[in-house]
Amino acid sequence: MRQSLHPLLPLLRGERAVFAAMSAAQWDLCVRQARASGLLARLLVRLRADGLLEQVPERPRQHLDAAQVLAHRHMEQIRWEIGRVHEALLNAGIPAVLLKGAAYLMADLAAAQGRVFSDIDILVPRGALADSERALRLRGWMGLDADPYDQRYYRQWMHELPPLRHVLRLTVIDVHHTILPPTARLKPDPRKLLDDALPLHGYEDMYLPCPADMVLHSATHLFHEGQFGHGLRDLVDLDDLTRHFAAQDTAFWPGLLERARQMDLCGPLFYGLRYAQRFLDTPVPAGLSEALRDAGPGRIMLPLMDALFDRGLAPHHRSCDDLASPVARWMLYVRAHYLRMPMRLLLPHLARKAWKRRFASEQEA
Amino acid sequence: MIVSDLAPAEIACTLRRGQLMIEIGPFVYRMRSSLPALAERIGSQYADFPLRPAEEFADFHVRVDPPNLLRRWVHANVAFELDGVVPFKPLPRAHAFALLESGLNWCVAQHAHTFLVIHAAVVEKNGCAMLMPAPPGSGKSTLCAGLVNRGWRLLSDELALIAPADGLVAPCPRPVSLKNESIDVMRRFATDATILHTADDTIKGTVAHMKPPADSVQRAAQRVPPAWIMFPRYASGEPSTLRPFGKGRALMSLATNSFNYNITGASGFHTLCAVVERCECLEFVYGDLADALRVFDRLASGTLEPDDILAAS
Numbered sequence: 277m278r279q280s281l282h283p284l285l286p287l288l289r290g291e292r293a294v295f296a297a298m299s300a301a302q303w304d305l306c307v308r309q310a311r312a313s314g315l316l317a318r319l320l321v322r323l324r325a326d327g328l329l330e331q332v333p334e335r336p337r338q339h340l341d342a343a344q345v346l347a348h349r350h351m352e353q354i355r356w357e358i359g360r361v362h363e364a365l366l367n368a369g370i371p372a373v374l375l376k377g378a379a380y381l382m383a384d385l386a387a388a389q390g391r392v393f394s395d396i397d398i399l400v401p402r403g404a405l406a407d408s409e410r411a412l413r414l415r416g417w418m419g420l421d422a423d424p425y426d427q428r429y430y431r432q433w434m435h436e437l438p439p440l441r442h443v444l445r446l447t448v449i450d451v452h453h454t455i456l457p458p459t460a461r462l463k464p465d466p467r468k469l470l471d472d473a474l475p476l477h478g479y480e481d482m483y484l485p486c487p488a489d490m491v492l493h494s495a496t497h498l499f500h501e502g503q504f505g506h507g508l509r510d511l512v513d514l515d516d517l518t519r520h521f522a523a524q525d526t527a528f529w530p531g532l533l534e535r536a537r538q539m540d541l542c543g544p545l546f547y548g549l550r551y552a553q554r555f556l557d558t559p560v561p562a563g564l565s566e567a568l569r570d571a572g573p574g575r576i577m578l579p580l581m582d583a584l585f586d587r588g589l590a591p592h593h594r595s596c597d598d599l600a601s602p603v604a605r606w607m608l609y610v611r612a613h614y615l616r617m618p619m620r621l622l623l624p625h626l627a628r629k630a631w632k633r634r635f636a637s638e639q640e641a
Numbered sequence: 642m643i644v645s646d647l648a649p650a651e652i653a654c655t656l657r658r659g660q661l662m663i664e665i666g667p668f669v670y671r672m673r674s675s676l677p678a679l680a681e682r683i684g685s686q687y688a689d690f691p692l693r694p695a696e697e698f699a700d701f702h703v704r705v706d707p708p709n710l711l712r713r714w715v716h717a718n719v720a721f722e723l724d725g726v727v728p729f730k731p732l733p734r735a736h737a738f739a740l741l742e743s744g745l746n747w748c749v750a751q752h753a754h755t756f757l758v759i760h761a762a763v764v765e766k767n768g769c770a771m772l773m774p775a776p777p778g779s780g781k782s783t784l785c786a787g788l789v790n791r792g793w794r795l796l797s798d799e800l801a802l803i804a805p806a807d808g809l810v811a812p813c814p815r816p817v818s819l820k821n822e823s824i825d826v827m828r829r830f831a832t833d834a835t836i837l838h839t840a841d842d843t844i845k846g847t848v849a850h851m852k853p854p855a856d857s858v859q860r861a862a863q864r865v866p867p868a869w870i871m872f873p874r875y876a877s878g879e880p881s882t883l884r885p886f887g888k889g890r891a892l893m894s895l896a897t898n899s900f901n902y903n904i905t906g907a908s909g910f911h912t913l914c915a916v917v918e919r920c921e922c923l924e925f926v927y928g929d930l931a932d933a934l935r936v937f938d939r940l941a942s943g944t945l946e947p948d949d950i951l952a953a954s
Contacts, residue, residue, distance in 0.1 A: 300698040308702065308724050335669070335698045342754040349904045594725060 284309040290326040303336040312593035313508045316343030317390030347390045354393050357447045368411035373399040373473045373483040387516035395448035402453040416443045459617040464539040487521040488535035495548025502612035507589040515556040542571035645688035653680035662693035666813030666861045671699035682738040686816045689855040701748040739840040750900040756802040757912045758900045763796035764788045766941040769868035770810045774898040780875030783823040787930045790831035795857040805912045809864035814857045816850035824849040870920045879928040881936045883950045891922040
């Protein structure tokens with residue numbers, strides 16, 4: 277695979293031979309790729325777990341340590357913000373499930389260590405959406421995007437409210453009512469996620485998705501995203517989550533397949549595990565990959581999808597780009613939208629977006 | 642090997658290829674630019690700085706170039722870039738050096754979280770460092786430039802880097818930026834200093850940069866403990882006056898002037914407390930540079946009389 281030319285992935289995989297042979301120039305590239313992917317602190321956590329951290333040369337080590345300082349701050353801040361979100365929703369009598377990074381953090385999972393958090397994702401019952409928005413607004417979280425088209429687009433077609441940002445602390449909350457937009461081709465039922473969620477100790481009426489749902493949501497989110505700025509980070513999440521849950525529970529893998537079928541999420545799981553394996557050597561039972569094969573693309577499409585995702589999920593750093601990278605990213609962007617909405621909605625939306633972008637850039641100039 | 646070992650044409654060529662590796666205090670910057678005028682200024686202002694081989698590790702990969710082909714000729718603009726990230730809006734090409742300087746500061750302020758980074762000038766005499774945190778317009782840079790032309794060592798005119806482990810200040814000497822009237826003041830005051838006019842009509846007015854003394858650059862690896870925190874304020878016509886400055890206020894002021902106090906958490910707080918604890922905190926009003934420097938020298942040599950420091954205002 278082309279990424280093997282670069283040092284970041286082998287180090288994330290804990291390849292000792294690569295580590296031992298790293299030159300100063302390779303460390304240079306590795307730090308830059310890790311920074312561009314938001315994985316500097318994550319790399320530190322992995323190197324420490326592999327017992328290699330003390331052997332990292334002084335200069336790159338400074339960057340890992342600096343990223344760790346920032347990651348600690350993020351973790352503290354997100355933990356505190358979750359407390360505030362909890363207060364707001366508990367007062368309004370709304371149960372909420374934490375998703376993604378917020379869930380990994382509160383479940384004390386390795387996936388939260390050194391992770392860069394961009395926002396807090398929560399899921400509430402659809403019927404409680406308006407009340408949640410009101411409760412959060414009272415505590416200072418306001419709609420971020422004033423553009424009326426975007427507001428309408430989110431509220432009419434999306435699986436979440438427009439992002440809410442706190443007026444003073446600038447933290448951003450995404451309030452979801454389901455896993456995928458209602459217009460998406462796959463129809464996972466959010467009630468199943470809510471029903472099987474596990475109570476979060478010390479936070480009344482706040483929940484974490486069950487392990488299988490955490491993995492499924494992570495994969496679904498990643499493979500329905502149009503932009504892959506955090507793609508590699510999300511893949512590392514998947515790697516951490518599956519390794520951890522599989523080590524804890526021998527029934528994890530069969531349970532995951534069963535759950536993917538119930539939730540109509542075999543496709544995203546296929547992609548998630550395929551690329552986690554490809555990039556990070558995530559151990560996946562052969563039988564599971566076999567069982568998921570039908571949910572993936574056909575035999576002709578698969579090499580094309582590999583070519584696209586190898587580029588889309590690589591660190592967003594110029595050292596990882598080739599001539600096809602911009603085209604690959606664009607195709608993945610269109611693909612994600614295609615998965616999220618039917619053509620009759622998608623085409624006008626993309627046209628509108630393109631027009632707006634052009635108009636905005638002209639205004640700037 | 643130092644920058645001035647290279648011929649001007651070699652500097653321009655290395656810079657164009659993106660292989661100019663300059664060591665500045667604890668950091669190695671890899672610089673790239675196609676602008677010959679910028680190469681010339683780097684060659685002049687950074688003449689005494691150590692060069693590193695291109696195959697070594699660089700902390701920051703920076704570039705100053707036109708943002709696109711069109712901007713090379715039409716409304717010639719240049720942008721600062723750190724490895725694909727463009728933090729500021731492009732500026733006119735004539736401001737390239739000033740843009741590079743703010744970019745180099747930005748790199749440290751955004752990334753160097755193994756230090757507590759404070760927006761302050763730092764100078765040293767007799768092994769003791771003085772921190773001068775102050776808002777723009779307070780005369781901090783003028784004072785700093787004056788001191789380093791009279792035997793004080795320059796650690797930085799913008800960034801105080803404090804190591805949490807031992808509380809020492811890590812030098813990061815770079816050209817001292819001077820604004821508006823202070824440019825002519827410094828030209829008259831230090832006739833042998835190399836002062837380059839670097840930008841007109843910026844939001845800060847006219848900007849010039851003064852080359853850091855060679856001795857400060859050569860001693861950039863020597864870290865020193867801070868002994869004074871000085872809050873200077875220029876007031877035309879006023880006599881030099883020193884007053885004690887409350888330690889609590891000093892702590893709060895350093896915290897608000899820090900780029901990463903909010904990020905470093907408990908470690909940043911303890912580092913700051915230790916610094917304020919060990920430092921004499923003073924407020925200084927001055928109207929005449931030469932007189933101000935006499936006061937600083939007496940402070941550094943310990944010959945200041947107790948009644949030279951007025952009661953707190």
